[in-house]
Amino acid sequence: MPLVDQFTAAVATSRTLSEKPDNSTLLTLYSLYKQATEGNSSDEFGGGPYDFVDKFKYDAWARLKGTTKDAAMQQYIDLVAKLKG
Numbered sequence: 001m002p003l004v005d006q007f008t009a010a011v012a013t014s015r016t017l018s019e020k021p022d023n024s025t026l027l028t029l030y031s032l033y034k035q036a037t038e039g040n041s042s043d044e045f046g047g048g049p050y051d052f053v054d055k056f057k058y059d060a061w062a063r064l065k066g067t068t069k070d071a072a073m074q075q076y077i078d079l080v081a082k083l084k085g
Contacts, residue, residue, distance in 0.1 A: 007036060007073040010080040017083055028079060031060035035072035040065045 001009075014029060021029065034041070041061045047054040064072060 003070060003073055003077075006077050010077040013084060014080045017080075021083055025079070025083070027056060027060040029076065030057055031064050032072045032076040032079065034061045035064040035067050036069050036076055039069060 011033065020026075041058060041064075045055055045058045047058070067075075
């Protein structure tokens with residue numbers, strides 16, 4: 001199965017996990033998804049000083065800068081498989 005199809009299936013699976021992942025894992029899933037679908041984040045956070053959740057999400061995504069879309073997809077697939085058990 002092509003990587004994109006595996007990724008699409010993993011995204012669907014992530015929405016139906018029996019247990020909600022912890023916040024750190026959710027940030028990882030979010031950042032891998034963003035890197036896989038959009039590539040590198042912009043160089044600056046565009047939110048306000050009190051946008052704490054968005055800042056955490058941006059920082060998690062920014063740490064993946066330079067990771068290829070394919071590598072991010074594979075990491076996402078692997079993490080969802082681990083969460084699914």
